[in-house]
Amino acid sequence: xxxxxxxxxxxxxxxxxxxxxLAARGxxxxxxxxxxxxxxxxxxxxxxxxxxxxxxxxLEKCGVEGARGVCAGVSAALANISISDQKxxxxxxxxxxxxxxxx
Amino acid sequence: xxxxSFIVEAxxxxxxxxxxxxxxxxxxxxxxxxxxxxxxxxxxAGISYGFYTIPLMGDVGSLFTPLTFVGxxxxxxxxxxxxxxxxxxxxxxxxxxxxxxxxxxxxxxxxVGISSSQGNWDGYLVTSPWFWCEWFxxxxxxxxxxxEGIIAFRNARKRVRLDLCDPLVANRxxxxxxxxxxxxxxxxxxxxxxxxxxxxxxxxxxxxVVLGIFEILAALxxxxxxxxxxxxxxxxxxGLSSANTxxxx
Numbered sequence: 220x221x222x223x224x225x226x227x228x229x230x231x232x233x234x235x236x237x238x239x240x241l242a243a244r245g246x247x248x249x250x251x252x253x254x255x256x257x258x259x260x261x262x263x264x265x266x267x268x269x270x271x272x273x274x275x276x277x278l279e280k281c282g283v284e285g286a287r288g289v290c291a292g293v294s295a296a297l298a299n300i301s302i303s304d305q306k307x308x309x310x311x312x313x314x315x316x317x318x319x320x321x322x
Numbered sequence: 323x324x325x326x327s328f329i330v331e332a333x334x335x336x337x338x339x340x341x342x343x344x345x346x347x348x349x350x351x352x353x354x355x356x357x358x359x360x361x362x363x364x365x366x367a368g369i370s371y372g373f374y375t376i377p378l379m380g381d382v383g384s385l386f387t388p389l390t391f392v393g394x395x396x397x398x399x400x401x402x403x404x405x406x407x408x409x410x411x412x413x414x415x416x417x418x419x420x421x422x423x424x425x426x427x428x429x430x431x432x433x434v435g436i437s438s439s440q441g442n443w444d445g446y447l448v449t450s451p452w453f454w455c456e457w458f459x460x461x462x463x464x465x466x467x468x469x470e471g472i473i474a475f476r477n478a479r480k481r482v483r484l485d486l487c488d489p490l491v492a493n494r495x496x497x498x499x500x501x502x503x504x505x506x507x508x509x510x511x512x513x514x515x516x517x518x519x520x521x522x523x524x525x526x527x528x529x530x531v532v533l534g535i536f537e538i539l540a541a542l543x544x545x546x547x548x549x550x551x552x553x554x555x556x557x558x559x560x561g562l563s564s565a566n567t568x569x570x571x
Contacts, residue, residue: 253480254480254481254484254486255476255477255478255479255480255481255484255486255487256477256481256486257477259415264486265486268484268485268486269484272484273484312411312412312474313478313481313487313488313491315354315356315411316411316491316494316495316498317488317490317491318348318352318354318356318357319345319348319356319357319360319494319547319548320490320491320494320547320548320550321344321348321548321549
């Protein structure tokens, strides 16, 4: 199964919480923004960190109960997917600027 | 530049060439397109500073205008590599970025081409509309660099807190953004400076010194960004990790 990472995570949130599609996508977007990330070019390792450290608080603000468990479930589901062609993201720019330091 | 700050501009040029050559060496090692684009930009920009300052260092007679013109053309060409580097790092999948590069290079080509064909080879005539055409080209380019650098820094700082970004990389974005801001300031300073030159055929000391300061600071930011000494790297890494510890309390 080849999926867009953002769409995948947002759909899982919608399925496992009381949030509708718009709210699920909006909450995920807010969590990404607070993490300095964008849906474009999002990587699995980045999404895992957001699911673990940022999204639970955002979901709790929306009144979602058991937010940590929901996020852990989405994170576990990431192990079984393959990612569709991605646009360049922050990780690519980070890698370029890391190289430019000569390291 | 007829005072003494042309020496500062020459030093800034040498720093830019040194950093550019180092980045080009890195490009030859990694084969990276981005390193090549940045290295070419910095090297050409530094060389253009040389062409601008050599005529001011001694009596070059009739070579004054040709040397200044070569500096002007080399600088305009260098802008293309600055823009292409910015696009390829931050906006590689956005069509508007390509159009922006096209528009700014067109401004530069028309500004340099038409004003030169009218006899304004050194590009110091601010009363000419083609001066402004060229000016927008070489001012909006670093403005874009500044905007992308600062946006990238703001986002990278958030990622640093989540251990998703190296603090040195975040700092490099900031320095690159600062470089863009300082380059914009140099473009702003040259307007009254050139206006005065057009009226009196002489560069006044005040704006000349300010220009020199901005140019040397801009060159130093590239040195810190892409050639950072060990103590600076340690300072950034320690500073950010202690800031994160404070936040975590």
